[in-house]
Amino acid sequence: MPRLTEAQKSERHERILAGARRCFARYGYEGATVVRLEEEIGLSRGAIFNWFPSKQELFIALATRDNERLLVLFAEEGIEALITAMTEDDPDWLAVYLEFGRRLKGDADLRERWKSIAPVDARQRSRGWIEAGQKAKRLRDDISADDIGRFLGVxxxxxAVQRALGFDSPAPEVLHRLARAALRPPSRSGNPQKRSPAA
Amino acid sequence: MPRLTEAQKSERHERILAGARRCFARYGYEGATVVRLEEEIGLSRGAIFNWFPSKQELFIALATRDNERLLVLFAEEGIEALITAMTEDDPDWLAVYLEFGRRLKGDADLRERWKSIAPVDARQRSRGWIEAGQKAKRLRDDISADDIGRFLGVxxxxxAVQRALGFDSPAPEVLHRLARAALRPPSRSGNPQKRSPAA
Structure with missing residues (x-):
């Protein structure tokens, strides 16, 4: 096998990830067999698993990318962009998350690993976004930045669940308004400074 | 087989449901085989499936009960009681919902059926609770009662997902405060009538 140049390596890496994503979305996590992965990616199992040691690692690599993309979007554009992105993601792909989730349930090691798939710098930037919002009084500070992050996760x-299962969730604009109302400082409206400058 | 009295029938029905719930929570939906259902319920497959034609029907009967219980709780005690109930439900049982969800994805008939498992009167009472809250200005009315219901569903x-997978969601008190803030009329705080009596 000829050695691949850096550009070819990068191209191949992308091709494997893109094909695997299509394959998972189409057949589900369990249904994405090695044969189907080969077909959808257009490479042999040897070539695929040379890059990713297992199907699980392939999926985690895809989830890591999703996570990074969402965190960057959040840090750069805020909560509404994040919500919109989730309402636009492919339901078939979201369903793979639910299916994969079962593996996390009984596996504490995998769950710890899953928690840390978000790149540290992207996580710090998102957290920074929340804290800056709290300082600037755009976001409430009577609830910790961690809890605000967890609420957004909820x-x-x-x-994601409702879309994965094919139910209607509210339109993005409605979700934006409700999330804004949930997270703005309690003392806004007519007299913004009236109630509490958050001692 | 001797005929069962009405009281015995009712007792048996309850016993089958309670045992099936334990079995699903313990082994998952797929893992709850007929043999395990028999063991956990303590009745033969003949006796079990005399009442419920299939495993799927057994699960739907349990989900229907959960749904009714939550809707009644909501109609009687409101949003915070509903949120608290969800933060207290058995994670193993919640995980069965995620697993069952996959079946809804590709099956429009089952999905329609699933949407209608909530008893009509319980649904009407919940909807009534939202509409009464809007009239009384406890809940915002610039967002439809349907969308408020869907938001609560989200x-x-x-x-449920976060608990099923074993992650920390925010404490119930934090969720209560955020849900209250999301759903109260926009024109509250210092000058309740100032902004808009919702033209």
């Missing part, structure tokens, strides 16, 4: 997971 | 599903 909302996004809820949207 | 929140509850998000909590």
């Amino acid at each position: 909302l996004l997971d809820g949207i | 929140l509850l599903d998000g909590i």
Whole structure:
């Protein structure tokens, strides 16, 4: 086998990930057999698993990318962009997350690993976004930045489930308004400074 | 086989449901085989499937009960009681929902059936609770009662996923405050009537 140039390596890496994503979305996690992965990616199992040691690692690599993309979007454009992205993601792909989720349930090691798939710098930037919002009084600071992050996680997971299963969640604009109302400082409206400058 | 009295029938029905719930929570939906259902319920397959024609029907009967219980709780005690109930439900049981969800994805008939498992009167009472809250200005009325219901569905599903997979969602008190803030009329705080009596 001829040695691949760096550009070819990168191209191949992308091709494997893109094909695997299509394959998972189409057949589900369990249904994405090695034969189907080969067909959808257009490479032999040897070539595929030379890059990713297992199907699980392939899926985690895809989830890591999704996670990074969402965190960057959040840090750069805020909560509404994040919600919109989730309402636009492919339901078939979201369903793969639910299916994969079962593996996390009984496997504490995998769950710890899953928690840390978000790149550290992207996580820090998102957290920074929340804290900056709290300082600037765009976001409430009577609830910790961690809890605000967790609440956004609940909302996004809820949207993902409903879309994965084929139910209607509210339109993005409605979700934006409700999320804004949930997270703005309690002392806004007519007299923004009236109630509490958050001692 | 001797005929069962009405009381015995009712007792048996309850016993089958309670045992099936334990079995599903313990082994998952797929893992709850007929043999395991027999063991956990303590009745033969003949006796079990005399009442419920299939495993799927057994699960739907359990989900129907859960749904009714939550809707009644909501109609009687409101949103915070509903959120608390979800944060207290057995994660192993919630995980069965995620597993069952996959079946809904590709099956429009089952999905329609699933949507209608909530008893009509319980649904009407919940909807009535939202509409009464809007009239009384406890809940915002610039978002439709349907969308408020769907938003609550998103929140509850998000909590369910995170618990099913073993992640920390925010404490119930935090979720209560955020849900209250999301759903109260926009024109509250210092000057309740100032902004808009919702033209």
